[in-house]
Amino acid sequence: MNRSLPLIEEKGTLIQDAAELVSSYPRTALTVDCVIFGFEENELKVLLIRSDLQAYHGLWTLLGDVVHSNEELGDAAYRVLRERTGLKNIFLEEVQTFSTPDRHPGGRVVTAAYYSLINIRHHQLRRLDNEVHWHNLKTIQQMGFDHKMILDVCYQRLQRRIQEHPLGFNLLPDKFSLRELQNLYEAILDIKLDRRNFRKKFFSMDFLIDTEEYEVDVPHRPGKLYKFNFEKYQKNQKKWFGIDF
Amino acid sequence: MNRSLPLIEEKGTLIQDAAELVSSYPRTALTVDCVIFGFEENELKVLLIRSDLQAYHGLWTLLGDVVHSNEELGDAAYRVLRERTGLKNIFLEEVQTFSTPDRHPGGRVVTAAYYSLINIRHHQLRRLDNEVHWHNLKTIQQMGFDHKMILDVCYQRLQRRIQEHPLGFNLLPDKFSLRELQNLYEAILDIKLDRRNFRKKFFSMDFLIDTEEYEVDVPHRPGKLYKFNFEKYQKNQKKWFGIDF
C-alpha cells in the first residue's frame, strides 16, 4: 500500500553529504569479548586471561580487544582469538552488546560479546599471553569489568543452543562413546540425564555412525565408538512450526 | 584449579591509567536501528521511515539514530522510538550488530538492531517525522543501507521467538477471539494452522480467560472473547531440558 505514496520533499531537504553527517556523530570506543567454552575431564570450562589493568589487579577477564577502525565486529572477535590464543577455525556467535556507561574504568567502552564452544584437545593454545587459562565454569566467582555478567549471559545462550543444535559433536574426539557424549550434555546443561533415554534419543536421530570400534584401556567394559554424520544432519535440518511455550 | 595460580607479574607491568588506555582506542560512530513489527488487518507490518539521505533518495529505512555519548544502546533504541514515533512502553530486544565497513555511504557506522512487535491500534503514532509509515512486510523489496538484511534477520528472530513465548497477546485487543489469535500466528509464521488443533493447543496451555463475551457485528457466528492470563504464564515459565534438533 505505501509503496505508492508520493514522495513528499517539502518536509526538509535531503542530506547531500553523508560523510559530513557521519563525521558529526559522536564516536565510541568499541571492543569485542570472546567467551570460549571448552570441555575437558567432564567439566565445562571457559578461557580467561588475567586482567592487565591495575584496577582489576589479579582478577580474570574474558578475551577481548578493541575493534580496529575498519574491521567488522565478527572479524575482530576472530582476530582476538587468534592473537591471544592461536585458535583458528572456530565458529563464533554474537550474543549481545554491553554498553553500561561506566562498565570500563577508563571511560566509555561498548563491547559486543561472542561465544564459542571448542574441543580443548583439538585446539592447542599457543602464545599464552597474559596467562590465558582454562577455568572450571562452576568455580568462577568474581571477574574484572562486567565480565561475570557477560559470561553468565553467554552461558545461558550456550545452554539454549545445545538443545537445538548438535554443537556437541565438535567437542568430542572424532570417535567418541555415547558416555562421552552424554557427559558433555550433562556438563553443559548441568543436569543428569537417563542413560537409556539418552541413547535412544540419539540413535533415533540417526546421526551417529557406528565405527565398529571400541574404547581401549578403560577399567570397565569398553563402549562402542561412533562418529557424527554431519552430512546427514545438514540435510535434515529441522523445520518446525509448533508452538511451544 | 586456576584460582590458586600465583600471580605472575614479571610478564608486564599492569596498566595504571585505564583512562589513558581507553583514550588510545579508535572510536566508531554507533547507531541503533529499530525494527518495529505490527499486526493489523491480518498482515504483519513493519514501521519504516523515508531516508533523508540523497544517496538513498526515495528508499525506506528502519528507524535509527546515532547513540549519544553516554547512553546505553538499549536506551538509545527506546529513545529513537520515542522521538520518531511517540511510542512508549514497548519491549525491545537486541538482535545483533551490523558492522560491514561500507554499510553507510558516509563512512564507518556500526549499528545494533533491536526489534519489537506491537499492537498498531494500541500505539498511536505521533510526530510522523519524515513520513513514518507501516509497510506490509511481504511487499518490501529494496531499502536504504543494509536495512533489508537487518529486517530479514529480525524477522527470522521474531518467528523463532513467537514459537517460544506468547508474544502475540500484546498485539491483540485486550479481549480477542481465537480466530484473531490464530490469524496473528499465521501471519507471523507465514503458514496455515489447523483451527481445531490450534484451539486445543491454546486451551490446554490454560493461559486464556473466558470473558463470557462474544464478538459483535461480525457477518457470521460470533466467536467467544478471551483474555490472556499473564500472571499464570509468568508462574509456569517453561523449564525444559529436552534435546530437540
Place this chain on the structure above:
DNA sequence: GCAAAAGTGTTGTCCTTACACCCATGC
C-alpha cells in the same frame, strides 16, 4: 569374583496430527 560401566526394552502418558460435521449469526 568383584567393581564399574555398557548395553538393552517395555509401558504408560502425553503431545501432535489429521480429519468432518453441526451450529449460530447476518444478510
Place this chain on the structure above:
DNA sequence: GCATGGGTGTAAGGACAACACTTTTGC
C-alpha cells in the same frame, strides 16, 4: 435459506519418562 466462520471429538502415531537386569572388561 445461504454464506460464513465458530465450535467440537476421535483415533493413530510419535516422543518422552520412568524404570532393572544382564554383559563385558580390568584388576
